[in-house]
Amino acid sequence: MPRLTFARLSAALLLGIFAVVLIGEGPAMAEERHRTLFDLLFGTRKAPEQAPPAAPVKRKAKPKPKPSSITNIDTSNPAQPVKKLDTAKHVLVIGDFMAGSVGDGLMDMFAGQPGVVIDEKTDGASGLVRNDHRDWLASLPGLLDETKAVAVVVALGSNDRQRMLIDGTREEFHTPKWTAEYERRVSELTSAATKRQVPVFWVGAPPFQSPSLTADIVTINLMLRRQVEAAGGTFIDIWEGFIDADGKFAATGSGVDGQQARLRGSDGVSLTKAGRAKAAFYVEKPLRRILGDTSVQAPLATANPPISDYGLPQLAMPSAPAPVAITRTDPISMTDPSLDGSNALAARIATSASAPLVAPSARDRLVLHGDTGTAPAGRVDDYKIRTK
Incomplete structure (x- = not known):
């Protein structure tokens, strides 16, 4: 009888293991997926247990909008009917x-x-x-x-x-x-x-x-x-x-x-x-x-006037006074020479002896005479300080 080599022994051992696995699991093997050699040597890995399917979440139905109670908008806004006068x-x-x-x-x-x-x-x-x-x-x-x-x-x-x-x-x-x-x-x-x-x-x-x-x-x-x-x-x-x-x-x-x-x-x-x-x-x-x-809409006169919340009769409001005629005045411009009551230049000398003299302004002295005036003491244009 020929001597069994190590390779043949190994193959026989693997076939034996494969047969044991098939006999031990029986028909359930057909129901499972195809196993690899890795699964035969090291065992079958258990599939992770799947969590039971979550119950479907019932969504609350959105409430239907209530039908509007206003079907036709009254654009005319009629007044409440009143009793008509005999002289109407x-x-x-x-x-x-x-x-x-x-x-x-x-x-x-x-x-x-x-x-x-x-x-x-x-x-x-x-x-x-x-x-x-x-x-x-x-x-x-x-x-x-x-x-x-x-x-x-x-x-x-x-x-x-x-x-x-x-x-x-x-x-x-x-x-x-x-x-x-x-x-x-x-x-x-x-x-x-x-x-x-x-x-x-x-x-x-x-x-x-x-x-x-x-x-x-x-x-x-x-x-x-x-x-x-x-x-x-x-x-x-x-x-x-x-x-x-x-x-x-x-x-x-x-x-x-x-x-x-x-x-x-x-x-x-x-x-x-x-x-x-x-x-x-x-x-x-x-x-x-x-x-x-x-x-013109006006309330009917009543013998007994209505009583207010304070126990006093509600008296009719007095009629509005007649509009007063307003005298129209001409518009005045901000650049109008007569705005300050004078229509003459400040440097103009009055021709009348009774008219008061008007002192020329600083602007007139600078433009007409080139007079810059005397600078206050301590100001930057006070040259007296620098000459001292």
Whole structure:
């Protein structure tokens, strides 16, 4: 039997060790990763125990923002309604749905003023084309007698883009015959009030979302302006307040308080509360000229004045004094020779014997005579010290 060499003994020993390891571990070996020779000789290193997976952190859901309780910002800021005086002046508002919007805005505007009453007598589907639905030419005189109005606010034309029945024939919109009859009705309606010395404020229609409707409204507004002003009324153009920078229809814009607000409804025709306030804003200024002092907000006089927290009656504050005329004076320049009361040079000798002589200044002595004067003792230009 041949002698086993050391190399063969070593190989046999390694195979034995490998077999022992396989038998000892059994099927678990198949589940583990492939072992290296280093693992067989020095043993298998235990894998570090993995920490159990951390439980998922539940994040708190962010609270949803609460819906704002303010859905529509009231840009008009209407005053609280007060009881109207028996001597209050009445303003009559007639016309279509646009007149109803203007009337609502005026009612909010003058709600806190006891000397003004807004009488809104509008019909949303009315116009000047159809007399069978509402004849404003026939009903206006009776409304003036009923309300004793001192002014009339009219808004008609938004519904007049349709055929008109003239002498049994239906004329199409904007034909020569249609235009002549429409202008006659506008002039007659305006004259029904101006002949009674009642001012008429005719509010033009704003642009609409429909381009074709807007184009026709431009034509109607031109006819309204021409006939209303010819009959002695005042045409109020609100067009600029409801367009954007490009001159097109705008659903939102500046309100009466200068803040951005929605002015038109979703239909592109109606006015929102902010839009009604803005339309009434155009009418307010010329209307207050007619109303005068009665349109100024003032509290009603009460027999028993309210009691303050100290148990004393709250007396009305005295009225502000009348402004005092201030005499205007001419502005005075800092370089004005007359600022010190003299308009002559300091070195000028007075020609009058009674006028006091003015001693020349140090500047005049230096410029005119070259006299630098005597320096005070101890100053750097006191040359007497150096000569001593």
